[in-house]
Amino acid sequence: MSGRRAVVVEDDEDLRDLVEHVLRGAGLETSGAETGEDGVRLVRDLQPDLVTLDVQLPDLLGTEVCRQVRQFSDAYVMMITSRTDEVDRLLALDLGADDYLAKPFSPKELSARVSALLRRPRMATRGGSEADEVVQAGGGLVLVPVRQVAMLDGEPVPLTPTEVDLLAALAREPGEPQDRSVLVAAVWGGDFIESDFLIDVHVASLHRKLRKAGSGTDRIRTVAGTAYVLTPQ
Structure with missing residues (x-):
C-alpha cells in the first residue's frame, strides 16, 4: 500500500x-x-x-x-x-x-x-483504452466497467462504481445464478464482514435505478435465497 x-x-x-x-x-x-x-x-x-x-x-x-x-x-x-x-x-x-x-x-x-x-481495482488503476471491455447486459443495457459507465439505449444510467461492477459480474453470466460469495469475490476481491447485507443492499439499489431508467421491473432475481441471476432480455 x-x-x-x-x-x-x-x-x-x-x-x-x-x-x-x-x-x-x-x-x-x-x-x-x-x-x-x-x-x-x-x-x-x-x-x-x-x-x-x-x-x-x-x-x-x-x-x-x-x-x-x-x-x-x-x-x-x-x-x-x-x-x-x-x-x-x-x-x-x-x-x-x-x-x-x-x-x-x-x-x-x-x-x-x-x-x-x-x-479492489479502481478506474484509475485498471488501465485500459478505448477498446476496454464492453459488457452487453441485454435490453439495451451496456456497461463499460473500467470506466464505470452504464448506458441504457444510449442514455447514461446513474450507477455507483460498485453497482456497475456488480451488474457487470451478473451480466457476464446472463441467466446463470451466482452465489453471493462468488459475487463478493468478483466485485470486492475478498470477503467482507456482513457481505450478505452489502450484496443485498446493492442489488436493491440496482432494482430501483434500473426500474427508474426503464430497464424493466425484474432484471435481477433472487434464487433460493442465496444467489442472484440477471435475466436476459
Whole structure:
C-alpha cells in the first residue's frame, strides 16, 4: 500500500486519532478533518485513495459529504456510523459509499475492511483504452466497467462504481445464478464482514435505478435465497 493516502473525516478527536493510527499501520499516509466542508476540501486537494467518513458531523451529514465527494473523486469511501437504522446504510451505499462500519468497532476489524477495499481495482488503476471491455447486459443495457459507465439505449444510467461492477459480474453470466460469495469475490476481491447485507443492499439499489431508467421491473432475481441471476432480455 506504499504511497497511498487516506482522509479521515471525524469530529471526535480521539476516534479520528484512532482511525488514523490504524490506517498508518496499514501503510497509508493520513490527513484528518473534523468537519464535512474541510473533508470535501481535503479530498479535492489531496485526491486520496481512501476516505473514512463519519455520518454525524457538526456541519454536514456524512451522506452529503459522500455525495459531493463522488462528483470529483473515485476514492474508496467507508462510512463510519453509530446509527443502526438500515435506511442510513442504504442511503450511504446508494450515494456511492463502498462500505460502512458501525460503531463500536475494533482496530482489527477496521484494518481488515480497509485492506479488503484497497484490493479492489479502481478506474484509475485498471488501465485500459478505448477498446476496454464492453459488457452487453441485454435490453439495451451496456456497461463499460473500467470506466464505470452504464448506458441504457444510449442514455447514461446513474450507477455507483460498485453497482456497475456488480451488474457487470451478473451480466457476464446472463441467466446463470451466482452465489453471493462468488459475487463478493468478483466485485470486492475478498470477503467482507456482513457481505450478505452489502450484496443485498446493492442489488436493491440496482432494482430501483434500473426500474427508474426503464430497464424493466425484474432484471435481477433472487434464487433460493442465496444467489442472484440477471435475466436476459
